[in-house]
Amino acid sequence: MSRKDQSTADFANLVKEHYEGLYKFAWSLSKNEEDAADLTQNTFLTWARKGHTLRDQAKAKSWLFTTLYREFLRQYRRGQKVSPMDQELMETREDPDLPHTARKLEGREALEALQSLEEAYREPLTLFYLEDMAYKDIAEVLDIPIGTVMSRLSRGKAQLKSILTEKKKK
């Protein structure tokens, strides 16, 4: 196989492996399917131009998610606000039937529930649930300390459960 063919095949494999995760992450960030498609496409095009400069190709996944996230921040230029933890949320006894509720969710409903979280919680939680990313990888992609990842994941999960509980009541 020529170098060019190999390069094309590698690229196709990379798209196959990471497209779905990147697209859903982009959708969760932008809350818009068209923007998600553009962000995902641009991320792969950036890889086509610059990916060869990455010395450790094992870090391709982290590189792709970081690139997509930075592009999202660049386009949407916004500040992240984290609201103080709601004491009420902390004291709420949660519905023991929640795992069952989650099991019955349609894929789109699950993604919409993620989208309705506060931005600062949505980002790490999406990477956690969609990509099963380790804390340190989430910290690298979002460029935040690992302790912040832990607390945001925990608060985000609490908020997510609260949203699903409310949804179930309706």
Added chain:
Amino acid sequence: MNTSEARYVLSNSPSGADASTDPQLREAMEMAASDPELQNIREASVAFDDAFREALTRCPAPQAPVDALAREMAAHAPAANRSLAWLHPTAFAAAAVLILFLALTFTFWTPPEAPSSTTPATLASTLPAAPLLKATEELYLNMKPAFRSREGARIAEYLRSHDVLVPTSFPRTLSLDHGIACDVLDVNGNRVSLICFETPDGSGKVHLFSFTREDFPDFPVPESPWMEPSVRSSARAIWADQHSIHVLYSDDGEKNLRQLLDI
């Protein structure tokens, strides 16, 4: 940590191998070891994570962006792979020798040129608002369009959504449908639109920077394209219409631009 805090931590800390690195969760897990209620909470939490993760996998991503990407890559395959060729040591060494040879030749053999009386005056020296051209050159050298699309309508929509005029004065052979990317830039507080095009015959790329004319009221711009060589092997042409000042760069030099502008 009291029981209420442990309940919260066990219920909301995400599950997975990484969880053991969380000191709060570790402490809560130690408490759960001797408390069945806390144990149940943790089990429900892990079950929730598994169920929610599974629900997300039931949401398929659309195929259209992958197809669009494949088209984009096919159209630009040589460019995308070009850089890889330089990784080959032989090619790299040959390039280094060539560059060294050219540098030495230029240094020792090129006699200094006297200004030629036949060289036409460039815009930069004849127009008083040279800073605009200088700024455009900077933009050209550093451009990295934020939005990529091969649909003229989407390019126009992007520009409109960023509050800049969509240029209407294109060279005869070019239209918005030849656009491949665009951006909205800033020059000293003035907004500038950039549209990148592939030439109709697919032989090269040109980049159109459009300034709002009223931002530069004293800039005497020609109504028909005026062309001059630019940085590296590129060439640029400048003209104006009622609302905008346009500067069009061609990556492939003067000949390409002349063909495009039909001048």
